Amino acid sequence: MQSTSHAFKDNAHGALADERLQKALGKMKVGFQDKRTRAVARLPEFDTLRDQSRDIKNHVLEHLDLYLERFEANVIANGGKVHWCRTPGEARDAIVEICRSVDARIVTKGKSMIAEEIELNDHLEKNGLEPVETDLGEYIIQLRKEAPSHIIAPAVHLNKEDVAESFMKAHDKLDPNRSLEEPRALVNEAREMLRQKFLAADVGITGANFLIAETGSTVIVTNEGNGDLTQTLPKIHIVLASLEKIVPTLEDATTILRVLARSATGQEFSSYTTFSTGPRRPGDLDGPEQFHVVLLDNGRTAMLGTEFQEMLRCIRCGACMNHCPVYGAVGGHAYGWVYPGPMGSVLTPGLIGVQEAGHLPNASTFCGKCESVCPMRIPLPKMMRHWREREYEKKMSPQAFRNGLGIWAWFAKRPDMYRLGSRIAMGVLGMLGRRKGKFRSLPLAGGWTDWRDMPAPEGKTFHQLWAERQQGKASTGAATTASSSSDRKAA
Amino acid sequence: MENKTKTPRVGLFVTCLVDLFRPTVGFAAVKLLEAAGCTVEVPASQTCCGQPAYNSGDRADTKDIARAVIKAFEEFDYVVAPSGSCAGMIKEHYGELFADEPEWAQRAAHLKHRTYELISFLVDVLGIEAVDAEYTGTITYHDSCSGLRELGVKQQPRTLLRSVGGLTLTELPGAEVCCGFGGTFCIKYPEISNKMVGEKTIDIARTGADTLLAGDMGCLLNMAGKLKREGSDIKVRHVAEILADMTRDVPPIGDTRGA
Numbered sequence: 001m002q003s004t005s006h007a008f009k010d011n012a013h014g015a016l017a018d019e020r021l022q023k024a025l026g027k028m029k030v031g032f033q034d035k036r037t038r039a040v041a042r043l044p045e046f047d048t049l050r051d052q053s054r055d056i057k058n059h060v061l062e063h064l065d066l067y068l069e070r071f072e073a074n075v076i077a078n079g080g081k082v083h084w085c086r087t088p089g090e091a092r093d094a095i096v097e098i099c100r101s102v103d104a105r106i107v108t109k110g111k112s113m114i115a116e117e118i119e120l121n122d123h124l125e126k127n128g129l130e131p132v133e134t135d136l137g138e139y140i141i142q143l144r145k146e147a148p149s150h151i152i153a154p155a156v157h158l159n160k161e162d163v164a165e166s167f168m169k170a171h172d173k174l175d176p177n178r179s180l181e182e183p184r185a186l187v188n189e190a191r192e193m194l195r196q197k198f199l200a201a202d203v204g205i206t207g208a209n210f211l212i213a214e215t216g217s218t219v220i221v222t223n224e225g226n227g228d229l230t231q232t233l234p235k236i237h238i239v240l241a242s243l244e245k246i247v248p249t250l251e252d253a254t255t256i257l258r259v260l261a262r263s264a265t266g267q268e269f270s271s272y273t274t275f276s277t278g279p280r281r282p283g284d285l286d287g288p289e290q291f292h293v294v295l296l297d298n299g300r301t302a303m304l305g306t307e308f309q310e311m312l313r314c315i316r317c318g319a320c321m322n323h324c325p326v327y328g329a330v331g332g333h334a335y336g337w338v339y340p341g342p343m344g345s346v347l348t349p350g351l352i353g354v355q356e357a358g359h360l361p362n363a364s365t366f367c368g369k370c371e372s373v374c375p376m377r378i379p380l381p382k383m384m385r386h387w388r389e390r391e392y393e394k395k396m397s398p399q400a401f402r403n404g405l406g407i408w409a410w411f412a413k414r415p416d417m418y419r420l421g422s423r424i425a426m427g428v429l430g431m432l433g434r435r436k437g438k439f440r441s442l443p444l445a446g447g448w449t450d451w452r453d454m455p456a457p458e459g460k461t462f463h464q465l466w467a468e469r470q471q472g473k474a475s476t477g478a479a480t481t482a483s484s485s486s487d488r489k490a491a
Numbered sequence: 492m493e494n495k496t497k498t499p500r501v502g503l504f505v506t507c508l509v510d511l512f513r514p515t516v517g518f519a520a521v522k523l524l525e526a527a528g529c530t531v532e533v534p535a536s537q538t539c540c541g542q543p544a545y546n547s548g549d550r551a552d553t554k555d556i557a558r559a560v561i562k563a564f565e566e567f568d569y570v571v572a573p574s575g576s577c578a579g580m581i582k583e584h585y586g587e588l589f590a591d592e593p594e595w596a597q598r599a600a601h602l603k604h605r606t607y608e609l610i611s612f613l614v615d616v617l618g619i620e621a622v623d624a625e626y627t628g629t630i631t632y633h634d635s636c637s638g639l640r641e642l643g644v645k646q647q648p649r650t651l652l653r654s655v656g657g658l659t660l661t662e663l664p665g666a667e668v669c670c671g672f673g674g675t676f677c678i679k680y681p682e683i684s685n686k687m688v689g690e691k692t693i694d695i696a697r698t699g700a701d702t703l704l705a706g707d708m709g710c711l712l713n714m715a716g717k718l719k720r721e722g723s724d725i726k727v728r729h730v731a732e733i734l735a736d737m738t739r740d741v742p743p744i745g746d747t748r749g750a
């Protein structure tokens with residue numbers, strides 16, 4: 001998708017003013033957070049599993065080539081094929097070529113963020129194919145021609161009224177007076193529309209939560225079972241995955257699965273965990289005739305060996321965004337590209353460049369909540385800071401900000417000058433603010449005072465008062481004497 | 492500290508916001524530490540812990556500032572700051588800054604093990620369980636992010652607050668959610684910051700408390716600024732002011748003396 005990450009501030013401005021979006025975000029936060037908290041509380045070994053999961057992926061990232069080759073060998077042994085793709089373009093071409101080989105018309109798709117990353121739907125349409133999203137959330141945003149706003153809940157920015165509106169418009173052959181008030185009615189209607197597509201599809205594309213080296217299997221987890229129908233009914237199953245999804249063994253996958261659903265939706269396990277190992281074998285009751293794995297790099301191997309390597313442990317559970325107060329304020333679209341929230345703020349600059357996505361790692365208070373819930377223990381704030389360092393080195397931050405920082409740092413390194421400067425400044429501010437206790441506006445501080453008052457300083461600085469106290473002439477109250485009883489309600 | 496032979500010598504890291512905006516908090520820290528049997532000194536060469544530079548990606552200046560802090564404080568038994576954020580910077584981040592300078596890395600590690608946030612120092616290190624203070628009112632408490640998540644400051648302030656005469660503590664829903672200050676964040680993304688602090692003040696008002704406390708001046712200035720802009724009469728103070736029984740010395744943050 002075309003990035004608007006550079007316009008993050010404008011995007012955020014729009015999002016904050018969008019009442020419908022704000023309503024949807026309000027609901028989302030509570031739901032996800034409470035469910036995760038309860039799920040984690042029920043599993044005493046959760047933190048141990050996090051450590052194990054982190055270690056599994058760290059090991060994989062140290063031996064990525066080895067496990068990928070083993071994976072490919074096993075896919076081939078099972079009768080499938082692996083397509084190595086460095087760029088989105090190569091991945092798109094590989095997929096279109098496979099579709100062409102069977103004169104495909106309809107392509108059903110399970111949820112795949114990589115498909116978003118390579119703008120697959122647009123490309124399929126341009127090549128005369130009809131992509132049909134089968135995950136309910138993806139289906140909804142496909143109808144609305146929107147991008148997902150969350151990596152596991154693509155339509156989380158919508159309320160059910162928004163969805164009903166879209167269905168009324170899109171499913172125009174149905175009774176216009178039908179009731180779509182209940183979520184159940186929406187689900188049933190989507191199912192009905194999708195059933196025909198499932199049966200007519202020539203190719204099914206799914207993502208993958210894991211690629212398993214020892215067996216050449218791919219794994220997806222879903223809650224709707226749409227993935228199963230997408231991959232078993234058509235003649236061809238294409239798995240589209242980025243290469244860091246690899247784990248050595250089935251055992252490793254199940255370890256990580258135990259933290260995945262709990263972190264994502266607060267479930268113990270997702271409703272469906274589907275393993276695919278090659279095409280249909282003689283005697284199998286169902287399954288595709290061809291099995292392809294399109295493996296995408298798109299900048300990931302370039303992150304290996306850098307301060308961003310740990311980001312490649314991410315299992316796309318979404319916990320970091322579910323708990324992020326900035327995501328909670330502006331929603332996923334504001335981030336302007338495929339991956340929102342804290343994980344996006346680290347990954348996006350890596351994939352599309354820090355020039356385009358420079359705002360994202362800056363738009364964080366470093367509150368640390370994301371890292372505290374990340375099942376893979378990814379130090380997200382630290383890596384956002386590393387992006388800021390790169391931006392600072394490249395002199396990308398606004399000049400005025402850099403100047404301000406420079407002046408501050410100059411003083412901070414010279415205690416005597418700092419003392420003098422702060423004494424004068426606080427003396428003046430303290431005097432000006434004494435009557436009201438706060439400022440409604442201050443020159444050079446519009447970012448603050450446009451929205452909140454600036455509490456007035458007491459007047460003298462601590463160091464000034466401390467020096468006075470040390471010299472035995474502390475008479476000004478704050479330090480040693482309780483001078484008045486002003487603990488009444490202040491004006 | 493009866494069981495220790497030596498009086499702990501504490502270097503007070505005042506923090507820039509306390510120095511500039513709220514010296515009373517510094518004196519409250521001194522009072523609490525002295526009452527707990529420490530001798531307190533305030534090295535004159537301190538300015539800031541370096542966070543503004545660090546979080547803006549300016550590593551070179553951060554290192555210079557960190558070196559100055561290390562030099563100023565490494566001789567003390569303990570370094571104590573009335574802020575989880577600044578204590579967290581010294582404790583959790585200086586080491587990484589000097590990853591490729593062994594001598595400084597060692598000095599940073601030495602400092603790390605003796606640096607504490609004020610309230611957790613009183614409770615966890617000195618074993619203080621009660622203070623001699625009075626405060627008539629219902630307070631609610633916001634857990635500032637760095638103190639909470641980097642240093643595990645959570646129960647310590649509540650333990651001490653329970654010993655304050657006349658004080659009722661009512662918990663703040665979402666007490667652990669960031670208030671939107673975030674250092675330079677609130678200046679760079681003021682609209683988002685405003686949304687976050689706006690949600691915080693709604694939660695604060697819902698508690699019915701008449702006083703809001705926290706342990707970090709940045710968050711306090713942010714929340715007090717928003718409450719005052721909204722016309723709220725909720726009083727805002729640093730937790731140390733209450734614990735040191737110094738609320739009669741200065742009006743609450745953003746308020747004037749008396750009314």
Ligand code: SF4
Nearest residue numbers: 314315317318320374
């Ligand atoms: S960064 Fe962590 S919390 Fe966020 S999506 Fe990835 S694994 Fe989940």
